[in-house]
Amino acid sequence: MERIASFQVNHDTLEPGVYVSRIDGDITTYDMRFIKPNTPPFLPNPVMHTIEHLFATYSRNSKYADKVIYFGPMGCRTGFYFLVRDMSQEDALELIKDTVFKCKNHTGEIPGNTAAECGNYKEHNFNGAIEALNKYYNKLKDLTVDNLKYN
Structure with missing residues (x-):
C-alpha cells in the first residue's frame, strides 16, 4: 500500500503552526498543529471537543461560511484538520487567525x-480549550502564507 500524504510529513521536525496538508481540486486541507508531535502532553479529548465546537461554529458563521467544508481533530491529539473550498491561502489564513481569536x-x-445537538455533550473542557487556544494563537498570530509549507 502507498503511504498517505500525512504520513510522509517528517513529524520529528514539525512545529506548531498552520500548514497546507493537501490540495484536492478546489479543496485545501490545512494542518492546524497545536502541539509539537511526539511531545506530550497532548490535547485531552474534552479540550479538543470544545475547540471543535467553537471553531466549527465561528468559522461557519464567518464571511467565508459557504467555503468551510470541515473542521475536526487529528487522532494523534496534536491538532486539527480544516478543509475549505475555493479560497486563497491568504484568505484561509485570515479566517483561521480570526476564528482562533x-x-x-x-x-x-x-x-x-x-x-439533542451533540453525541457526547458532557465531555467538554471549556477552560482547557481557552488555554490551548491562547497558546496556539500566540504561535499563529504572526504567521504569513510563507509559513504554510512543511519544512
Missing part, C-alpha cells in the same frame, strides 16, 4: 452542547 475570547455557553 474569536474562539479564545468566547464567553458563555459552548455552542451545540446539549444532548
Whole structure:
C-alpha cells in the first residue's frame, strides 16, 4: 500500500503552526498543529471537543461560511484538520487567525452542547480549550502564507 500524504510529513521536525496538508481540486486541507508531535502532553479529548465546537461554529458563521467544508481533530491529539473550498491561502489564513481569536475570547455557553445537538455533550473542557487556544494563537498570530509549507 502507498503511504498517505500525512504520513510522509517528517513529524520529528514539525512545529506548531498552520500548514497546507493537501490540495484536492478546489479543496485545501490545512494542518492546524497545536502541539509539537511526539511531545506530550497532548490535547485531552474534552479540550479538543470544545475547540471543535467553537471553531466549527465561528468559522461557519464567518464571511467565508459557504467555503468551510470541515473542521475536526487529528487522532494523534496534536491538532486539527480544516478543509475549505475555493479560497486563497491568504484568505484561509485570515479566517483561521480570526476564528482562533474569536474562539479564545468566547464567553458563555459552548455552542451545540446539549444532548439533542451533540453525541457526547458532557465531555467538554471549556477552560482547557481557552488555554490551548491562547497558546496556539500566540504561535499563529504572526504567521504569513510563507509559513504554510512543511519544512
